[in-house]
Amino acid sequence: MKRVFALLALVGAVAFGAPAWAEEKAATPAAVAAEVAAAPAAAVEAAAPAAAPALVANKGDNAWVMVCAALVILMSIPGLALFYGGLVRTKNMLSVLMQVFVTFSLISVLWVIYGYSAAFTEGNQFFGVLDKLFLKGVTIESVGATFSKGVVISELAFVIFQGAFAAITCGLIVGAFAERAKFSAVLVFMVIWFTLSYIPMAHMVWYWAGPDAYIDAAAGEAAGATAGFLFQKGALDFAGGTVVHINAAVAGLVGAYMVGKRTGLGNVAMAPHSLTFTMIGASLLWFGWFGFNAGSALEASGGAALAMVNTWVATAAATLSWMFAEWMLKGKPSMLGAASGAVAGLVAITPAAGFVGVMGGIIIGLVAGVVCLWGVNGLKKMLGADDSLDVFGVHGVGGITGAILTGVFVDPALGGTGVYDYVANAVAPFDMTTQVISQLWGVGTVVLWSGIVSLVTFKLVDIVIGLRVPEDEEREGLDLTSHGETAYHH
Numbered sequence: 001m002k003r004v005f006a007l008l009a010l011v012g013a014v015a016f017g018a019p020a021w022a023e024e025k026a027a028t029p030a031a032v033a034a035e036v037a038a039a040p041a042a043a044v045e046a047a048a049p050a051a052a053p054a055l056v057a058n059k060g061d062n063a064w065v066m067v068c069a070a071l072v073i074l075m076s077i078p079g080l081a082l083f084y085g086g087l088v089r090t091k092n093m094l095s096v097l098m099q100v101f102v103t104f105s106l107i108s109v110l111w112v113i114y115g116y117s118a119a120f121t122e123g124n125q126f127f128g129v130l131d132k133l134f135l136k137g138v139t140i141e142s143v144g145a146t147f148s149k150g151v152v153i154s155e156l157a158f159v160i161f162q163g164a165f166a167a168i169t170c171g172l173i174v175g176a177f178a179e180r181a182k183f184s185a186v187l188v189f190m191v192i193w194f195t196l197s198y199i200p201m202a203h204m205v206w207y208w209a210g211p212d213a214y215i216d217a218a219a220g221e222a223a224g225a226t227a228g229f230l231f232q233k234g235a236l237d238f239a240g241g242t243v244v245h246i247n248a249a250v251a252g253l254v255g256a257y258m259v260g261k262r263t264g265l266g267n268v269a270m271a272p273h274s275l276t277f278t279m280i281g282a283s284l285l286w287f288g289w290f291g292f293n294a295g296s297a298l299e300a301s302g303g304a305a306l307a308m309v310n311t312w313v314a315t316a317a318a319t320l321s322w323m324f325a326e327w328m329l330k331g332k333p334s335m336l337g338a339a340s341g342a343v344a345g346l347v348a349i350t351p352a353a354g355f356v357g358v359m360g361g362i363i364i365g366l367v368a369g370v371v372c373l374w375g376v377n378g379l380k381k382m383l384g385a386d387d388s389l390d391v392f393g394v395h396g397v398g399g400i401t402g403a404i405l406t407g408v409f410v411d412p413a414l415g416g417t418g419v420y421d422y423v424a425n426a427v428a429p430f431d432m433t434t435q436v437i438s439q440l441w442g443v444g445t446v447v448l449w450s451g452i453v454s455l456v457t458f459k460l461v462d463i464v465i466g467l468r469v470p471e472d473e474e475r476e477g478l479d480l481t482s483h484g485e486t487a488y489h490h
Contacts, residue, residue, distance in 0.1 A: 055152045057143050061299045065157045068295025072164035075288030076104045076171050083281025083343070084175050085487075086274040087389050091477025092179045093273060093487035099174045099183065103190050104167045110194060111163035118195075119202040120162065125229035126200045128207065135159065145210025146298040149422070153298060161295060166202070169244045170194055175389030176252025177259040177467075180474050183482050185467045189457055193251055197453040201243045201446055204228040205235060214422035234435065235442035236410060236419070238307065239296035241351025241403040242446045249396030250447055253385055254454040259467045261386035263474050275335050282339035286315055289346045293353040303417075307353035311346065314353075314365030318345025321369030337373070344372035344394050348402035355406055357415025364405050372398045403443050407436035 081100040085093045107115075114133055121128035132138060138159060143152035170190045208231050213223035224232060230242070237243060262270065272278060293311045297304035322341025327333040348368030349361055356364065375397030376390040387393065410416035411432055418427035419435070461467060468474075473481035480486060 055143055055150065057152050057154045057157075058299075061146065061151065061153050062157050064300040064304065065153055065161050065295055065298060068291035069157065069161040069164050071288045071291025072161065072168065072295070073104075073288075075285050075292060076164070076168040077101055079281050079284030079288055080168060080171050081281070082277045083285060083339070084178065084389055086277030086279075086281060087175075087272045088178050089270060089477070090273040090488060091479055091486075093479065094485060095183070095478035095482055096174065096178055097487070098483055099178075099186055100171045102187065103171045103174060106187060106190060107167040107170045107194055108163055110191065111166050112159070115166060115194065115199055116159050116162065118199045119166075120158075120207055122207070122209070122226050123203070125227075125232065126204060128203055145212065147211060147303070147420075148299060148301075149211045149214075149425075151299060158298070162202070165240060165244060165292075166194065166198055169198055169240070169248050172244070172248035172391060172395060173252045173255060176387045176391040177255045178388040179478065180262050180468055181255075181259050182466060182469055183478075185461050185465055188465065189255075189461050192457045192460070193453060196457070197247060197251065197450050198243070201247050201449065204230040204445070205237050205243050205442065207231065211422045217423055220423040230442050230445060233441045234419070234438035236355055236406050236435070236439065237351045237403065237442060238354040238406075239293045239350045241347070241399045241406070242442045245347050245350060245395040245399030246403070246443065246446045247450045249392045249394075249399060250450040251454040252391035253383070253387060253396065254451060255458055256385040256387045256392075258455070258458040258462065262388065263471055265386055272336065275339075279335055279339050282342050286342055286346060289315070289350075293350060297354055303354050306358075306417075309358055310349050310353045310356065310361035313358060314349035314361040314368075315342050315345035317362045317365030318342060318348065318369035318372075321366045322373050323369075325370050325373050340372070340376065340390070340394060341369045344368045344398045347395050347398035348372075348405070351399070351403045352406040352409060355417050356409035357417075360405075360409030360415050364402060364409065367405065368398050368401050371401050400443050403439050404436065407439035408432060410435060 077100065081097045084100060085096045088096050112135055114130060116135065116138075117130050117132035118128045121131055123129045138155050140154070140156065142155040144155040144158040146153055170193070173190075173193070174186065205228055208227040209223040214220040230237075235242070264270075289311055290308050294304045294308035297307055319338050319341040322344060323333045323338050326337040345365040345368050348364050352361065352364055372394050376393035379397065380387060380390065380393050383392075385392075408414070410418065411430055412418040412427065413430075418430050420426075421428040458467065469478065469481065477486075
């Protein structure tokens, strides 16, 4: 009997333990799918692969770009204002300060209202769209691309950096028709020219989808098709040789023709009233230009350091070459020549700063000093325009020289960085002829574009409000007649 009970106990133990074992063994794919389907959504999400984290701006790069934006602002006010102000006569000092100062303010506001959106959004090859009108959608969280994959900066930092570029570009034009233009005409011209020349040139040269869009050949081709016209042509402009300097210089030259020569030119002394101010202004320009060029790397990187060193030595080389050439030609080296040479070097190295090696930068500076000396003497006489403060001779000639030589000295064989292929993630094979042709596309486009826009704009302003002050006001000086005050009281 005991044996019977023991046998029954054994059978019962096996029977009661079977369901759990049987369920575990009988778990079919259908059963698992049903179980997963019944699981909470959170559990399913936890099991899925994590989404790629959003890119966050690097604090160091952000700080660098914001400091550089402040340096570019310093270039305009007071740098450019003092450089130009010292070159005019005493009776017009205040008027030049006023024109540069107010132009800076005007363009800064327009940049935020519509300039940034039209220049740096995806549209066609020449203009962006107005999706970011009044900086709509640009927040403290929004970021913008740099030149490295996976590296971004705050979009607001990029906004002010590029806005400072726009403001100084318009300010440069003032020097070409200084001492005789109506203040109201200057402001109206700036609004139209900024809209129709600066914005499209910035878009044509600098707008692209950013490096992260270049995943593979097909994606790279699609991204390239959305870029600006000259970007697609392969034109290199690191910090504004075409967008800033040639663009402004052509506008200034057209303005000098349209406004006409200063009353008494050739018969009345028109020497600079304060080369002290001019030297201080040139020095502030040089200092601020480190932000202008090195900041254009958009990162606190080795590329920024290269641009900074080139901005330093190319400018020094141009100062020396202008001074020594002038010394040989005129018998004496002048402070005006040294300061002008420095600005010529700064202009010429601008498109090349982050692309060429240090020796290439020095050569560009040496060439620019001599070529721009010819620009403000021989070429100026050939053109016959009263470009008061040699905007075209320095910024136009220097910008063209630098833009073309960028295509030469970017060559890795000459110490340059070469042209980076973001699909291959490596420097592309280099062809100097092809690159120089691309640079000529940039030079030719900006000369033609700015020339036409400037001619039409000056003519329109002349018809509506007139470009020039009356002769008696010009003789008395624009400080008193246009602004009711003077720079000095002695």
